[in-house]
Amino acid sequence: AQLDTLDLVVLVALLVGSIAYFTKGTYWAVPKDPYASSAAAMNGAAKSGKTRDIVEKMDETGKNCVIFYGSQTGTAEDYASRLAKEGSQRFGLKTMVADIEDYDYENLDKFPEDKIAFFVLATYGEGEPTDNAVEFYQFLTGEDVAFESGAGADDSPLSSLKYVAFGLGNNTYEHYNAMVRHVDAALTKLGAQRIGSAGEGDDGAGTMEEDFLAWKEPMWAALSDAMGLQEREAVYEPVFSVAEDEPKGPYSAHNPYIAPIVESHELFTVKDRNCLHMEINIAGSNLSYQTGDHIAIWPTNAGVEVDRFLQVFGLGDKRDSVINIKGIDVTAKVPIPTPTTYDAAVRYYMEVCAPVSRQFVSTLAAFAPDEASKAEIVRLGNDKDYFHEKITNQCYNIAQALQSITSKQFTAVPFSLLIEGLNKLQPRYYSISSSSLVQKDKISITAVVESVRLPGASHMVKGVTTNYLLALKQKQNGDPSPDPHGLTYSITGPRNKYDGIHVPVHVRHSNFKLPSDPSKPIIMVGPGTGVAPFRGFIQERAALAAKGEKVGTTLLFFGCRKRDEDFLYQDEFKTFQEQMGDSLKIITAFSREGSEKVYVQHRLKENASLVSDLLKQKANFYVCGDAANMAREVNLVLGHIIAEQRGMPAERGEEMVKHMRSSGSYQEDVW
Ligand code: FAD
Known part of the structure; x- marks a missing residue:
């Protein structure tokens, strides 16, 4: 060619x-x-x-x-x-x-x-x-x-x-x-x-x-x-990588596990206060815990508060609009998974119910709906006492605070400012009240429902997490009023992720631990929900005793208002007692039964020689619950007991307690 x-x-x-x-x-x-x-x-x-x-x-x-x-x-x-x-x-x-x-x-x-x-x-x-x-x-x-x-x-x-x-x-x-x-x-x-x-x-x-x-x-x-090709068994090779929308393990403080609540019930016998016992299943999650650890619960804000917040900032009508939140500066970390909606951002990711900071209120002055409210906000920002009187003492959250200033909406406030100025909704921690030896896949929690009216305040403050848990408990038990306080929770979570009584959790490991030798004596002081980890400790020791292991003296100081109102786990303790016999001792303090208020620290003092004997036998000493008063007083009382029982000056007793702390034989789990 x-x-x-x-x-x-x-x-x-x-x-x-x-x-x-x-x-x-x-x-x-x-x-x-x-x-x-x-x-x-x-x-x-x-x-x-x-x-x-x-x-x-x-x-x-x-x-x-x-x-x-x-x-x-x-x-x-x-x-x-x-x-x-x-x-x-x-x-x-x-x-x-x-x-x-x-x-x-x-x-x-x-x-x-x-x-x-x-x-x-x-x-x-x-x-x-x-x-x-x-x-x-x-x-x-x-x-x-x-x-x-x-x-x-x-x-x-x-x-x-x-x-x-x-x-x-x-x-x-x-x-x-x-x-x-x-x-x-x-x-x-x-x-x-x-x-x-x-x-x-x-x-x-x-x-x-x-x-x-x-x-x-x-x-x-x-x-x-x-x-000359050899046919082989077809090996599937995916074309696309498909990432599940659901977060997957490892579950951590940044990535909660959506855990099923498998059981829940009320522990108090009185109507006006609630304490919840819940069993949270972690089977198959790769989460694990040890007796004495903490579980974090990721809450959802109450519907009424979400509504209030959106209304106050003029976002009510577009609450379901899809929004994308991006950092304008590359280093700005977006605290909310995005895209989202105004509703979801407020409901699941922003701490909208917390006490309000004066500084944050000040930043809203520039966006006030009129001159009068602007002037009021400036005054609140500048006058500490005025702010305390009008806002702090009223226990207002941000939306309530603005509602107290004007009935007008704050539509000019950029949503970015709200994300920047309010905290990210925080998980709350609970001392696990079960033993990992007895129920390794089920975490128990013992939570008192926060519902308090502070003196002078015009309304009740409802704790975010505990009222959410209460609503879940009500739902689980088929209670006709799942929102006992009209708080209207979105129980199914963002995109229905929590459907069917689920709650996002992660586990935090703690050093609050039983001695590895179960024959060692222990002394536990845990009034109220402070008893939570000790229920786990006792459950564990009772199981060991039931298996025939030698279990050392297990002494619990428990306190509450009244024996037949808020004595947590009273019935269970009877069962544990049968398993443990004399090695379990429970000493109670009921603050509202007699003419005088009796607290755990009083009982501790009354039992000074028993406590001192156990310490001589190398007992570990544990305190759990209220940090502000109880834990401090227990610490003091123990110092006195040691000094007195051993004939030492008071300061020596205090030093001994300090020494116990540093050597790990005095452990606190307080909040
Ligand atoms: P929040 O909404 O956090 O409110 C808590 C309190 O803050 C209110 O009661 C009120 O006093 C105040 N407050 C809230 N909003 C306002 C406002 N707008 N104005 C003024 N004051 C306000 N708790 C248990 O019940 N059981 C446990 O076993 C347990 N273990 C814990 C272990 C650890 C290590 C820690 C750190 C805490 C533990 N807690 C336990 C406490 C628990 O974490 C929560 O703090 C508690 O349940 C309240 O959470 P909440 O979300 O319901 O209340």
Whole structure:
């Protein structure tokens, strides 16, 4: 043939290329292929005109199978993708898919013998090539076809090229599957060796898929023979990485586990106060705990307070608008998972019920709805006593505080300012009241529901977390009034994540631990919910005793108001007593039964010689509960007891307690 390379149509381009294409490319990339990660860069290079050489490209990327497609509507491309994936998964071929216009083809005569090229070609309109295959088609079927080596049509220039062909056509058109027929004929004429038959799918008959399936099995068999491929069990390789929206472990202070509450009940017998016992299941979460650890509960704000907040800041109408929160400065850490809604941000992520800071109130002056409220806010910001009288002593949260100033809405306050100025809603900690030895997958908590009216305040302060837990308890027990105080919790959580009585939790490990030797005596002081960890301690020792282990004296000082009102776990302690016999001693202090208020520290003093004896036997001493008063007094009383019982000066007693603290035999879990 007459060759004039200048006349040669140098056809089109290269690799994968476009962004859509890049996605496809990763579709069948063998994940551990060392070249896979460079595909994007390569594609970019190809697009920019650098790499249009398919032989070179396959070499560089370690591929031995290219699947070219000529596609108009995407169907041929899709079939090409499927073939690539199947070739990779079933036969271990290193496949790549290529838009036929992305590569040059005058060098197809250099296509290595040990590799394979597929042509998946749709016929368009009246027997025409698809747009992306026009040049390829013209080149291959043209009069003056010539290749890089200089060989022309008569020299069998493609004798080293093995190929597979499949066409997509429509028999209602006259030139049914003309594209694949003509290309197949041209390739054969040029000396290339077809593997299997040239398949034809018929869209007109609606049998495209069946035609494809029927064609491909014998084709794979023929290809296996030709290339010596071993079919293997198809290994699934995902195309997309799909990350669950739900946070997954490890669960931590940054990533709570949405735990089911499996049981809950009221511990008090009085109507006006509540103390909750809850069992939280951590099975399957990879969370673990040890007796004496803490569990953190991630609360939800009460509906009424969310409503109030949104109303005050004029966000009520657009509460469900989807918002994206981004740091304007790259270092600003967004405290709220985003996108979110105003409602979800306020309900789950912002501490909107907390006491208000004077400084924060001051920053709102610039956005006040009118001059009078602005003046009032400025005064509150500048006058500490006035602020205490009007805001702090009233126990107002931010929205209540603004409502006390004006009934107008603060619509001008940027939401960013609210995110910046208010704390992120904090998890609250609870001393785990179960033993990990007895129930390793179930964490018990003992929580008194906060509902207090401070002197002078016009309203009750309802604790965020404990009232939320109360609502969950009510729901779990089918109580007709799940929101006992009309607080209307969204119990199902953001995007219904907490559906079915779940609560987000994480575990915090503590040093508040039983002695490793159960025969060592222990003294525990835990009035009120301070008894929580000691229920766990006693549960553990009772179980050990029931197994026949020797358990040392286990002395508990417990205090509450009245024996038949708020004596926590009274019945359980009776059972433990049966298991432990004399080794369990419970000494109680009821502050509202007699004419005089009796507290645990009084009982401690009364039992000075017992306490002192146990300390001589190397007892550990534990205090849990109220930090402000009780724990301090217990510390003092113990110093006195030691000094007195051992005939030492008072200061020596204090020093002994200090020493006990530093050596770990005096442990506190107080709040
Ligand atoms: P919050 O909303 O946090 O309110 C708490 C208190 O803050 C209110 O009672 C009120 O006095 C004040 N307050 C809130 N808002 C306002 C306002 N707007 N104006 C003025 N004052 C306001 N508790 C238990 O019941 N059992 C336990 O076993 C237990 N273990 C704990 C262990 C540790 C290590 C710690 C740190 C704490 C423990 N707590 C325990 C306490 C518990 O973490 C919570 O603090 C408690 O349950 C109250 O949480 P809340 O969200 O219901 O109340």
